Amino acid sequence: MSACGGGGASDEAASKSEATEASEHLVVKASNWKFDQAEYTIPKDTPVEIKLVNDEGAHGLQIKGAGVNLSNGKTSQIVTLAAGTYEMKCSIVCGTGHLNMTAKLIVQ
Numbered sequence: 340m341s342a343c344g345g346g347g348a349s350d351e352a353a354s355k356s357e358a359t360e361a362s363e364h365l366v367v368k369a370s371n372w373k374f375d376q377a378e379y380t381i382p383k384d385t386p387v388e389i390k391l392v393n394d395e396g397a398h399g400l401q402i403k404g405a406g407v408n409l410s411n412g413k414t415s416q417i418v419t420l421a422a423g424t425y426e427m428k429c430s431i432v433c434g435t436g437h438l439n440m441t442a443k444l445i446v447q
């Protein structure tokens with residue numbers, strides 16, 4: 340019945356260069372001037388939605404080597420990471436405690 344021959348892809352989202360649905364979620368809460376945990380752990384090779392919640396003040400979240408940079412307009416991002424330890428830090432110059440805003444993301 341299909342007009343154009345071949346294909347046979349029944350999935351409407353056949354291309355999956357980037358995951359659009361996360362199977363895990365990580366919420367990182369920021370306040371003046373810290374993240375709510377010193378270490379966060381997520382599973383490797385799994386699409387994880389990383390979400391930044393500003394409980395107090397205006398902060399961003401950058402994860403070095405993971406291609407994650409969340410700030411004002413953007414509050415979440417889905418990433419699939421290889422095992423390792425990544426450095427997390429605030430990406431907005433938010434005040435006197437800005438440099439203290441670091442944490443570790445452990446992917447295992």
Ligand SMILES: [Cu+2]
Nearest residue numbers: 429431433437
């Ligand atoms: Cu900051």
